[in-house]
Amino acid sequence: MPDDVGMTVAVQLFPTCIGDVVAQQTVTDTERVLDALGIDHQRPSGTTCCGQPAFNSGHDSPARSVAKATLKALDDGSDLPILVPSGSCASMVRLHWRELFHGTPEAEAATRIARRVRELSSFLAEHTDALRDLEPSLAVRVGYHDSCHMLRELRIKEAPREVLQTVAGLELVELDSSERCCGFGGTFSGRYPDVSVAMADTKIDDMVAAKVDVLVSSDPGCLMQLAGRMSRQGTPVRAVHVATLMAEALA
Amino acid sequence: MTDRASFLAAIRSAPRGLDPGLPDRRDAPDAPTQLRVGEDRAARLQAEAEAASTVVHRVTASDVAATVARVLVEANSQRIALTTDLAPFVDDVQATLAVAGLTGAIYAEVAPNRAHAGALDATVTGCIAAVAASGSIVTSAAGAGRAGALIAPTHICVVRDEQIVGGLHELFDGDVLAEAGSLFALQSGPSRSADIEKVLILGVHGPGNVHLIIVAPD
Amino acid sequence: MSATREDVGGTPLPPGWAKPAHQPDAFELTTTTFEERAAKTMARPFARGAIANATDHAAALTTARFVGTDHDALREEARKIRAHAIANLPDYLDHWIDQAERKGTVVHYASDESEARRIVAQICTDQQITRVVKSKSMASEEVSLNSALEAVGVDIYETDLGEFVVQAMGDRPGHVIAPILHRTKDEVHELFSAMAGHELPNEAEALTAFAREGLRHAFLTADAGISGGNFLIAETGDVLLVTNEGNGRLTTSLPPIHIALVGIEKVLPRRRDLAVLLPLLTGHGTGQQITTYVSVAAGPRRQGEPDGPEQMHVVLLDAGRSALLGGEFEEALHCIRCGACQNVCPVYRQVGGHAYGWVYGGPIGAVLTPLFRGQEEAGELAHATTLCGACDDVCPVKIPLHDLLLGLRRRSDADGHVPRHEQLAFALWAQVWSRPLLYRASTAVARGSLRTLARDGVVSAKTPLLRRWTAGRDLVVGRRAR
Incomplete structure (x- = not known):
């Protein structure tokens, strides 16, 4: 790992719609971690949603009009990395915007932005030395959930684990089902709630069997699903974003 | 009724998809069913066959008949048939069976009566090849017949060392299949099913007791 | 004879x-929907357990089989x-x-x-x-x-x-x-x-x-x-x-x-x-x-x-x-019917093959059935997946099942086979969320409503709009007090 502290001095932060509505804590915690690392950050004004809910439902036209608003807000003429604290939104912008905007006046900007977008944990993984210097510490047993789009589209698997392992006292457990879908699936969770919940349950059973205190993921969608089900069931496992765990460890 | 011309015309009228070209066999990556560099064929054949629950015997040519007879006596087989691809061991096997009080009928003479074929206790066949890396014997309709190697609860196959090919590539690139007749078959261990609650059962429709006799080179 | x-x-x-x-x-x-058919299998605990065990087992054997080869x-x-x-x-x-x-x-x-x-x-x-x-x-x-x-x-x-x-x-x-x-x-x-x-x-x-x-x-x-x-x-x-x-x-x-x-x-x-x-x-x-x-x-x-x-x-x-030749869905014809995509599918694992309503279950079924039986009859199946991509990674002939499923969803949209309420919802969504000002207003309203509904940072009430979510889950909106 090259010592690149100070290499990145400023970033843009795209909170995503889920960060604006449900997972505000994730966004604030991301900012706290960036603050601790001394990295300047700002939320560009005017971002909305990446368009994924409509795109993945097959409705390209509404997806495009919503994504266009975000595209305009993010295309600020700078080369700053755009951090996204959500694996599937990062995947949407990085990999699918080019397809979504293909043949439109925004095609070029979409490519430009796709190149700048970084999934948060993969960005933080480049700053593990700096993180370690800050002596994060938290005595917890943690299981990690690989979100599908981050794992199988962005092919990011080790980065969030490397970030978690900077925390003193943290014990990272590999769950048998770490790569299995949690059942969220965007609109799937509402179309087929019983199947969706059953899918969450198999993951939760696994976490309980592994006796983890905290389940960490890098995708607020998966966390909404797993935390929501565990809350309903009274499962004594917290489900938090990697940014939240790091913020707590650095506090 | 649709005929050949109109059936194919309908398919031809469809637009043509992207053709990446047919890959060249020489660049083909290795599959699990290929021999590894420097690996011994007979040893790999034995290992793969045993992994598939085949009982393997490594013998010299002079011990083939005795081994066959021993297996059949142990299996308590009475109705026994031999296929002609067992040559050059047919006479020897029949003579040795006779000593044990058993008769080895010729499968081609039993087969025309399905009931008789279906009532066999054991068959003894040769093969046209064996594939080391997949643990398979290769039988032909012209030799062992279509059903000769799997109609009875016990099957013994005799393979000579020089018949063993390394992997599937060698089998399909070689010329042993040319004379196979109307069917060739790869057969790898006992018949099996795990349909009922994943419990592995050997000997469903084919043999549950399978022996492979590998004859060492002279 | x-x-x-x-x-x-x-x-x-x-x-x-x-x-x-x-x-x-x-x-x-x-005659039935995916949800109804799925419920039948899910109501049988043995079937659920057996499907999960058997598919996990098969998937593990497949992985093990190709260790040491350039799979x-x-x-x-x-x-x-x-x-x-x-x-x-x-x-x-x-x-x-x-x-x-x-x-x-x-x-x-x-x-x-x-x-x-x-x-x-x-x-x-x-x-x-x-x-x-x-x-x-x-x-x-x-x-x-x-x-x-x-x-x-x-x-x-x-x-x-x-x-x-x-x-x-x-x-x-x-x-x-x-x-x-x-x-x-x-x-x-x-x-x-x-x-x-x-x-x-x-x-x-x-x-x-x-x-x-x-x-x-x-x-x-x-x-x-x-x-x-x-x-x-x-x-x-x-x-x-x-x-x-x-x-x-x-x-x-x-x-x-x-x-x-x-x-x-x-x-x-x-x-x-x-x-x-x-x-x-x-x-x-x-x-x-x-x-x-x-x-x-x-x-x-x-x-x-x-x-x-x-x-x-x-x-x-x-x-x-x-009819599939040369088209967007041609790769569905590459299938060799090995069943590997069923074995890794987290949805199939819960619902089994019958939920797919026809001959083929799992990801390939969700693709082939709408293609063979028509969008009207079976278009729904393309939505009965989370697009997790596990099937793409396992397919022995690399059929891009995720893309085909997404393509079928697009085709439903293009052919007008989408329920009216879904079309309206996305149209309204696009109207509001393509305008940053309206977006900010709508998210503020959403946050406010959730705050009102929440007890200890958790929404569990069965509100009309959230019914299909909150039937089996809460919506955790704040940090959970513990």
């Missing part, structure tokens, strides 16, 4: 076997072979037909399902076939062959152990490789004991032996054997069949007539392509090094051969396949 039957000594078929149970046709698509390169090779075969399908089929006919195979042409049924029924009528042994064939499930043959007075015996159970229960296969994945030993015990007319030992071995004995009689007396085909080899006119029980080969060896019903997409150019495709088919299907029996037949018995059928018929089945 009747003479052959009378020759058979030994036990005739036990009384309970005189007529195999009628098997219903495989279509539930028009990805092999899959890429297989993808190219399949893509090349499909891109040149008419030429290879033409060549296959030439070769097959040269070897005495009678080739028939079925443009659609009803033609396939008519052809096979006609062969049965012409040849006075009244008893058929059948080796597992998904193509025959597609065309509902069994009921068509029953209608012309043919008794059909499914000979794959699992398919036999399925048939006798009046059920349908739940998985392309493991048809009774969803059934217990106790259920099989009860069924077989009733057929036997006495209580059988409740052990897999004894139950298997019972089926073997009766089916052996069927093999020895059947007038014809019907099979599918895993591959057609253009070079040599071969039909290839893989089975583990040996029923496939017996089906094509013992009865005097062999009829194979095979989808046109099963063509491979050369025998040597099997060196790539076979280990992938079996490694991804069951995790085996190779399937126990691989049988490759070209034509009926020849002069001097000790056994084999006097006639071999092959019915080539189009039934919606050629």
Whole structure:
């Protein structure tokens, strides 16, 4: 790992719609971690949603009009990395915007932005030395959930684990089902709630069997699903974003 | 009724998809069913066959008949048939069976009566090849017949060392299949099913007791 | 042929076997929804557990099988072979037909399902076939062959152990490789004991032996054997069949007539392509090094051969396949029916094969069913997945299932097969969220409403808009107090 502290001095932060509505804590915690690392950050004004809910439902036209608003807000003429604290939104912008905007006046900007977008944990993984210097510490047993789009589209698997392992006292457990879908699936969770919940349950059973205190993921969608089900069931496992765990460890 | 011309015309009228070209066999990556560099064929054949629950015997040519007879006596087989691809061991096997009080009928003479074929206790066949890396014997309709190697609860196959090919590539690139007749078959261990609650059962429709006799080179 | 039957000594078929149970046709698509069908399987705890265990087990075996090999390169090779075969399908089929006919195979042409049924029924009528042994064939499930043959007075015996159970229960296969994945030993015990007319030992071995004995009689007396085909080899006119029980080969060896019903997409150019495709088919299907029996037949018995059928018929089945050529969904034709995508699918794992309402379950079913049965009837299936992509990663011929599923969702949208309320919702969503000001206002309202509804940072009330979420889950909006 090259010592690149100070290499990145400023970033843009795209909170995503889920960060604006449900997972505000994730966004604030991301900012706290960036603050601790001394990295300047700002939320560009005017971002909305990446368009994924409509795109993945097959409705390209509404997806495009919503994504266009975000595209305009993010295309600020700078080369700053755009951090996204959500694996599937990062995947949407990085990999699918080019397809979504293909043949439109925004095609070029979409490519430009796709190149700048970084999934948060993969960005933080480049700053593990700096993180370690800050002596994060938290005595917890943690299981990690690989979100599908981050794992199988962005092919990011080790980065969030490397970030978690900077925390003193943290014990990272590999769950048998770490790569299995949690059942969220965007609109799937509402179309087929019983199947969706059953899918969450198999993951939760696994976490309980592994006796983890905290389940960490890098995708607020998966966390909404797993935390929501565990809350309903009274499962004594917290489900938090990697940014939240790091913020707590650095506090 | 649709005929050949109109059936194919309908398919031809469809637009043509992207053709990446047919890959060249020489660049083909290795599959699990290929021999590894420097690996011994007979040893790999034995290992793969045993992994598939085949009982393997490594013998010299002079011990083939005795081994066959021993297996059949142990299996308590009475109705026994031999296929002609067992040559050059047919006479020897029949003579040795006779000593044990058993008769080895010729499968081609039993087969025309399905009931008789279906009532066999054991068959003894040769093969046209064996594939080391997949643990398979290769039988032909012209030799062992279509059903000769799997109609009875016990099957013994005799393979000579020089018949063993390394992997599937060698089998399909070689010329042993040319004379196979109307069917060739790869057969790898006992018949099996795990349909009922994943419990592995050997000997469903084919043999549950399978022996492979590998004859060492002279 | 009747003479052959009378020759058979030994036990005739036990009384309970005189007529195999009628098997219903495989279509539930028009009468039920995915959600309703899924609920049926999910209500059976054994089925759920068994499906999860069996698919996990198979997936692990597949992974283990390819350790130490360049699995990805092999899959890429297989993808190219399949893509090349499909891109040149008419030429290879033409060549296959030439070769097959040269070897005495009678080739028939079925443009659609009803033609396939008519052809096979006609062969049965012409040849006075009244008893058929059948080796597992998904193509025959597609065309509902069994009921068509029953209608012309043919008794059909499914000979794959699992398919036999399925048939006798009046059920349908739940998985392309493991048809009774969803059934217990106790259920099989009860069924077989009733057929036997006495209580059988409740052990897999004894139950298997019972089926073997009766089916052996069927093999020895059947007038014809019907099979599918895993591959057609253009070079040599071969039909290839893989089975583990040996029923496939017996089906094509013992009865005097062999009829194979095979989808046109099963063509491979050369025998040597099997060196790539076979280990992938079996490694991804069951995790085996190779399937126990691989049988490759070209034509009926020849002069001097000790056994084999006097006639071999092959019915080539189009039934919606050629319509996919050259189009967005062509890669669905690359499928070799190994079942690996079912084994890794987190949705299939919960709901099993029947939820997909037709012949094929899991990701490939969610793709093939809308393509073969139409968007109107089956378009919903493309939404019955989380697009997790596990199927893409396991497919031995690298079918981009995720993209095909997404493509089908787009096609639903383009063809107007989307429910009105969904269209309106996304249109409204786009109106509001494409405008940052309205977006900010709407998210502020949403946050405020959630705050109002929340107790201790958790929304669990069944509010109308959130009903389908909160039925089984809370919505955790704040940091949980603990």
